[in-house]
Amino acid sequence: MPRLSSMLPFALVGVALLLAPATNGSAGWNLLVQVVLFTLAAAIPGYLTRHVSYVDVAWPWGLVGIGVVTLLTADDLTAVTVGVSLAYLAMGLRMGLWSLALTMKHGWWKPGAPKVELPRYQYQRRRWERQGFRNETLSVQYEIWLQGLANATVLAVPAFLVAGDPQRPLSFWSVLALTLWVASFVLESVADKQKQQFAARGSRGTCDTGLWRYSRHPNYFFQWMQWNALVLLAVPSLLTLFSDTVLPVWVVLAAGLGLVSWTLYVTLTKHTGARPAEYYSLRKRPDYARYQATTNMFFPGPVKTQRDQ
Template identity: 35%
Template sequence: MKAWCVVLVVAIIAQVLAWAWQRRTGNATLVDAVWAFGLGVAALIMAWLGEGATLPRLLLATIAGLWSMRLGLHLVKRVLGESEDGRYAYLRQHWGNDQRKWFGFFMAQALLIALFALPFVPVAANPEGDFGATDVFAIAIWVIAVVGEWRADAQLAAFRANPANRGQVCRVGWWRYSRHPNYFFEWVHWFAYPLLAWGAPMAWLAWLGPILMYIFLRWLSGIPWTEAQSLRSRGDAYREYQRTTSMLIPWFPRSPR
């Protein structure tokens, strides 16, 4: 667990710097990008300091690192090109410029980096050094998840870039079948790590990834926050979208009234 402690320290330092940037700019959206990049760095640290076979550590560094880079760059682009995310702007209305609350929020995000790095622990300790079926399935899941999330993000970005769609609900591509396809593919991505940890000591720890991600997306920081903001900004149009479209897992839309 030495590597995990290193991850925790790095995450705290990164989020302190992000909090300082927020304090200067009045924009907290950077916290999401730091979370994404932080998990990629966590995977690299785990892979470097892990005591397992070379193959699972190399796969961990590769798939988590590339996933982190894609998502982090996507979020940085939003930070630089858009105003503060509506979720954080809403918090700012309630907290104002109380930097004690904002600092606590950023530190909580640092703890989440460490929490979501726990599934990497058994992968980095996996003694199985032969490339097998579980590795093939892990890579396949990762490819499907990353391509799906990239496509969903691109569809939403293109929709928002069109001024004619201002205030409208995106129903393009994956967004026709799920209200949160980006979150769905993000969740799917975490199923790769239990496969990479197959046969490792404490392999069960890798299942914390998909379990915790579903809990956070479904009930805590993902869907509830995003949908509350969408209802504030889009009103009845989004309520109709909620009625006709699956919340997370893509499925055929229900007929409108």
């Protein structure tokens, strides 16, 4: 029952996307794309190996799918529609190419090759135990399809609202939102690069330089800000579609737009992001407890001193 209740908000938003005249075509094609992608790239290999990690391939390529569907189903390719599509393509390709290279490097797609679950999904198994979930096969499929459902519904809302608003001009608001997205995308990339450079130097301690000096997870924070930028970009289109959409459907779409930010925040701070990462960092790095005490977990801020604590 708890698992079904967690899927219900996504399902309601998906129904609203299919019922709204401006988004139903894009939503229908996206549902098909996500089902095929997650079945082939995650659900089947996950069933065969009992590993959730394949979803890290399916999820970002699902974002690519949303970007492609938006481009192909939009009534008119306005500058804003192209901008939101490119944002999804960039986010998806950046993570998708990395995850595909990682899984190929470790032989995940070779029959009989040993498979190692990613740490965040090893941590997920601890949650299953605490919550009393004993059926591993069911739990693996739940984790995979929860992310698939998110791609098919809530996470597609900004793109499909913009695509469903073909008369929208490139306004100051649109430029501001897209600029915020670009800046956040660049800063996420910078944070990842700084972490890679730190590791390449052979350092065994905790990376606390550059953006990592002000947040323990700046890459996650700026990934979240990219989604907030897309939410802001879609707000004018949501308001424009009010007159052509049945009120209950419009209300669910508005709630879905808000769920984009909330879903990514919970995911990046608790579900598969900061919390499992820090669980293992505390065990591998003796200085990580000090880093936790002096540096904000998610939102960037000044370094704390003992007097601040």
